[in-house]
Amino acid sequence: xxxxxxxxxxxxxxxxxxxxxxxxxxxxxxxxxxxxxxxxxxxxxxxxxxxxxxxxxxxxxxxxxxxxxxxxxxxxxxxxxxxxxxxxxxxxxxxxxxxxxxxxxxxxxxxxxxxxxxxxxxxxxxxxxxxxxxxxxxxxxxxxxxxxxxxxxxxxxxxxxxxxxxxxxxxxxxxxxxxxxxxxxxxxxxxxxxxxxxxxxxxxxxxxxxxxxxxxxxxxxxxxxxxxxxxxxxxxxxxxxx
Numbered sequence: 001x002x003x004x005x006x007x008x009x010x011x012x013x014x015x016x017x018x019x020x021x022x023x024x025x026x027x028x029x030x031x032x033x034x035x036x037x038x039x040x041x042x043x044x045x046x047x048x049x050x051x052x053x054x055x056x057x058x059x060x061x062x063x064x065x066x067x068x069x070x071x072x073x074x075x076x077x078x079x080x081x082x083x084x085x086x087x088x089x090x091x092x093x094x095x096x097x098x099x100x101x102x103x104x105x106x107x108x109x110x111x112x113x114x115x116x117x118x119x120x121x122x123x124x125x126x127x128x129x130x131x132x133x134x135x136x137x138x139x140x141x142x143x144x145x146x147x148x149x150x151x152x153x154x155x156x157x158x159x160x161x162x163x164x165x166x167x168x169x170x171x172x173x174x175x176x177x178x179x180x181x182x183x184x185x186x187x188x189x190x191x192x193x194x195x196x197x198x199x200x201x202x203x204x205x206x207x208x209x210x211x212x213x214x215x216x217x218x219x220x221x222x223x224x225x226x227x228x229x230x231x232x233x234x235x236x237x238x239x240x241x242x
Contacts, residue, residue: 002222002233002240009201009221015180018201020241022175022182023117024168027128028062029187029207030227031143034104035062041097042069049090051077059208062188063129063162065155066091106142107207109228113185114146116234124151127171127184129162129191131155150174163190168198183241185230192218201241205230 006018029035039058046053051073061069067087074082082090117124126139126147131154139147153170160166172182179199186192187207195202196219204220205227206212212223222237224230230237 002237005222006201006240012219013179013199015199017180018241019181020122020183020238022123022125022172022177024125024127024171024175024182024184024195024200025114026063026184026186026188026191027126027130027139029107030185030205031107031110031126032104032138033107033207035059035187035208037098037101037104038062041094041101044097045090045094046073048093049086051090056209059210060189062208063186063190063194065129065158065161066094066131068161103138107227109226109231111143112231113227113234114143116231116238118146120238123175123177125171125175126152126154127167128153129155129167162188163193163197165194165197165199168195168200172198172200183237186220189214189218192220196220203230203237 010016010018025031028038039055042058043053043055051070053073061072070087070090071081074080114124124146151174153167153174155161158166158170168184172179175182182200184195184200184202185205186195186202187205189210192202192204192215201221202219203222203224204215205224206215207226215223224233
């Protein structure tokens with residue numbers, strides 16, 4: 001399975017070989033089981049501001065910056081972009097609602113995957129569409145020693161969020177590697193599209209309610225059902241990509 005996925009990746013990308021040196025991790029839905037809280041918060045705040053959104057739709061926007069998500073809804077409902085003030089008010093309220101939710105737990109087996117990546121000498125990079133300090137500040141507490149600010153890409157760092165390739169291209173730059181030297185771990189359709197567009201071998205871990213086919217259709221090189229499955233497959237995957 002992994003050899004076939006690698007061959008398809010090399011054909012798609014036009015690269016001659018892989019040489020794994022870095023792993024680029026998304027955060028929500030990969031490191032933390034935080035998407036249910038995000039989805040409920042987005043649905044509630046958007047309803048309050050007259051922008052219809054269900055919790056299920058929130059999963060399809062996962063990975064976008066808050067401003068981009070708000071503007072997509074505003075164009076649909078209001079026929080225009082939201083003003084900077086409207087974006088600020090909506091996103092501030094969304095953050096308030098999210099921070100009032102129970103603390104999102106670590107995603108099961110995420111720590112095991114990080115430990116395997118570190119043991120294999122790989123550079124670990126965070127690439128997230130989040131700009132919420134409540135989660136960013138928890139990284140060191142929950143995953144001590146794995147993440148460093150100079151190896152993080154957040155919504156504060158990019159002009160164009162996922163599905164644009166900019167976040168993962170910036171992650172590659174900060175790791176000092178080329179696309180064929182990295183692996184993306186994502187759970188969201190837009191994040192998968194971003195990783196694929198950046199030319200990186202992209203693994204989708206389906207930790208939410210999205211049908212696996214949606215992730216495959218976005219171009220994921222490999223779709224696994226959970227972080228536990230990635231943990232179990234790590235040694236073989238690593239051996240295939242080095």
